[in-house]
């Protein structure tokens with residue numbers, strides 16, 4: 001009996017400080033070729049990013065790339081975090097700049113239980129950099145379908161992202177080449193000595209060398225507790241992309257070894273835990289249910305590069321997302 005009371009009390013105490021249940025993470029779907037939808041405005045969100053969040057106990061709300069200011073204002077009151085996915089070279093849309101701005105405002109207010117944590121993968125990492133210091137993001141790197149080691153900087157030891165990482169995770173990242181890269185844009189570490197706006201906002205935690213030996217920043221986090229985290233590589237692909245080309249070669253060389261999978265899980269658990277630290281909620285369970293990704297149709301249209309994607313037809317007038325038509329109508 002006593003343990004029950006203690007258990008209940010601790011639950012109440014936790015509930016006051018942390019979001020009970022599952023943090024809800026927003027993700028932008030990105031514009032794609034109209035041929036993938038039956039409608040001319042088509043957006044895509046690879047399911048691997050959704051699974052990445054769900055594998056750590058989070059839930060996902062898809063958000064249109066062109067979401068309006070009023071839609072964003074409402075969502076930013078309700079979501080517990082945001083993940084910017086990888087994708088083609090696109091500038092952060094106004095809706096993403098609004099997410100970054102809101103996260104920064106909440107950080108300045110300083111309530112540790114009312115932050116909006118952000119995660120950026122590949123293009124999403126580039127958005128964190130581009131929004132902070134546009135000229136720092138350059139092209140000309142060669143890291144195309146390649147697994148690379150991470151070189152940790154001394155800052156990593158005291159960082160939120162890696163400071164408490166188990167040795168086997170750090171060792172895998174350092175020695176087992178479990179970070180899968182696919183990008184030609186990036187940011188050189190030298191930019192940090194040239195650009196104060198980078199130094200005051202983002203910290204370099206790790207770098208990697210591209211296929212020509214050029215050093216690029218591969219992991220960052222916000223300065224002084226700003227809850228922004230970014231990696232130039234793709235942790236989600238190790239666990240969730242398995243496609244093969246017609247010749248039998250893997251479409252993406254991401255590793256699927258147990259240590260590669262534990263690295264995926266490490267990053268997912270880390271970010272979802274950040275998102276548990278705030279208490280934002282949708283106004284009602286029904287309101288949340290209306291926004292969650294459940295029930296949207298997945299498609300195989302992007303295989304073998306993406307095993308599954310969510311496709312969204314967006315209507316230009318309202319920007320509201322409609323469920324994609326059944327996969328059979330989309331396959332090309």
Ligand SMILES: *[C@@H]1O[C@H](CO)[C@@H](O)[C@H](O)[C@H]1NC(C)=O
Nearest residue numbers: 147148149175176177209211
């Ligand atoms: C990891 O990649 C580096 C650089 O590309 C290479 O020199 C090294 O042999 C690789 N190590 C493993 C374990 O694959």
Ligand SMILES: *[C@@H]1O[C@H](CO)[C@@H](O)[C@H](O)[C@H]1NC(C)=O
Nearest residue numbers: 031041065066314315316319
């Ligand atoms: C969304 O934004 C993109 C890029 O700015 C644009 O090309 C596209 O037409 C927009 N879609 C809608 C539905 O407004």
